[in-house]
Amino acid sequence: MTFSVLSKAAAAPLPQSEALALPAVQRYDAVDALRGVAMVWMTVFHFCFDLSHFGLWSQNFRVDPFWTTQRTFIVSLFLFCAGLGQAIALHQGQGWHRFGRRWVQIAGCALLVSAGSFVMFPGSFIYFGVLHGMAVMLLIARCTAGWGRWLWLAGLVAVALPWAAQQLLAGVWADAAPWFNGRALNWLGLVSRKPFTEDYVPVLPWLGVLWWGLAAGQWAMRARRGWLQWQLPVVVRPLATLGRWSLSYYMVHQPVMIGLLMAVVWLTGRT
Numbered sequence: 001m002t003f004s005v006l007s008k009a010a011a012a013p014l015p016q017s018e019a020l021a022l023p024a025v026q027r028y029d030a031v032d033a034l035r036g037v038a039m040v041w042m043t044v045f046h047f048c049f050d051l052s053h054f055g056l057w058s059q060n061f062r063v064d065p066f067w068t069t070q071r072t073f074i075v076s077l078f079l080f081c082a083g084l085g086q087a088i089a090l091h092q093g094q095g096w097h098r099f100g101r102r103w104v105q106i107a108g109c110a111l112l113v114s115a116g117s118f119v120m121f122p123g124s125f126i127y128f129g130v131l132h133g134m135a136v137m138l139l140i141a142r143c144t145a146g147w148g149r150w151l152w153l154a155g156l157v158a159v160a161l162p163w164a165a166q167q168l169l170a171g172v173w174a175d176a177a178p179w180f181n182g183r184a185l186n187w188l189g190l191v192s193r194k195p196f197t198e199d200y201v202p203v204l205p206w207l208g209v210l211w212w213g214l215a216a217g218q219w220a221m222r223a224r225r226g227w228l229q230w231q232l233p234v235v236v237r238p239l240a241t242l243g244r245w246s247l248s249y250y251m252v253h254q255p256v257m258i259g260l261l262m263a264v265v266w267l268t269g270r271t
Helices: 003-011 016-021 029-053 065-091 096-120 130-147 150-169 174-181 203-223 234-244 246-268
Strands: none
Touching (some): 029 065, 029 234, 096 130, 096 246, 130 150, 130 203, 150 203, 234 246
């Protein structure tokens, strides 16, 4: 079939029955608002971290369970929402071209995060943080979306694998630990110790959370779409707006807060 024939076929209007069968492209405010909650929580967390970094509030974000547990919940909520979003996009017929454009944006922002963090934290810059991990995990999720209900089990395996690897690398596979702990492979998450970096979101176990979000989204689109179409109260709608612009907000919020705190430190003469 020639290109001209294909072009005419693509341009021809669909029969009414086929057009009605195509899912309508729409936003789901409940999912956007849930993502917005993650963004607000993340902002509060990062602001507290910045206060500690500038010596305005002494906290240990690396080992204090109050902070490490919050980080786990924030990242989990963010990635779960990413899985929900992929389920909705696939249901609405999102092709690889549109997915690819969004993926390039995420990957590009991940590189910017690495560059910016290298300026501020050269000894612990972010080489595989949440955006780096998401870029890899979204590709995997896209290719495995057809697993259906098996995504629940796959997610459980993904969450359990790092724990199993830690036991093996600290025991019978101890000789292999330097390889898996090195930067060339530690992005997988199969490590015996976490690397020293400002943000570390390896593929495992976090892919499991994104898979669960994808599975939950597929189930909701089939059986409980009303949950996703819930009409938000007026007071909550700003969260949905924030959730729609999550990537832009993510890239802007830290430079703004850091800049403001640097000004405060300079004006108050703190060192």
